[in-house]
Amino acid sequence: MHTHSQTLSATYKGDRIVELCQDIALPKDVKVFVVIPGQNDEMMLRSQLQSAAEIAFARLWDNEGDNVWNEYL
Numbered sequence: 001m002h003t004h005s006q007t008l009s010a011t012y013k014g015d016r017i018v019e020l021c022q023d024i025a026l027p028k029d030v031k032v033f034v035v036i037p038g039q040n041d042e043m044m045l046r047s048q049l050q051s052a053a054e055i056a057f058a059r060l061w062d063n064e065g066d067n068v069w070n071e072y073l
Contacts, residue, residue, distance in 0.1 A: 010034075 009021040018034060026032075037045060 012036075 006024070008024065010018045011021070013019050
């Protein structure tokens with residue numbers, strides 16, 4: 001059963017149909033919230049996500065354990 005929140009991209013297809021950009025297992029008639037970002041909001045969210053991803057990858061790549069691989073190479 002789905003127990004935590006997720007944020008997914010989707011496209012409104014008209015006639016009350018929202019198509020997710022990826023498949024996800026959800027029970028029938030599950031309640032969802034739909035947030036429609038304004039154009040500026042979407043650009044800001046993309047920028048924030050990119051910054052967060054850069055920080056996360058920097059932590060993964062720039063660590064002492066990685067130095068072992070640098071010496072190996």
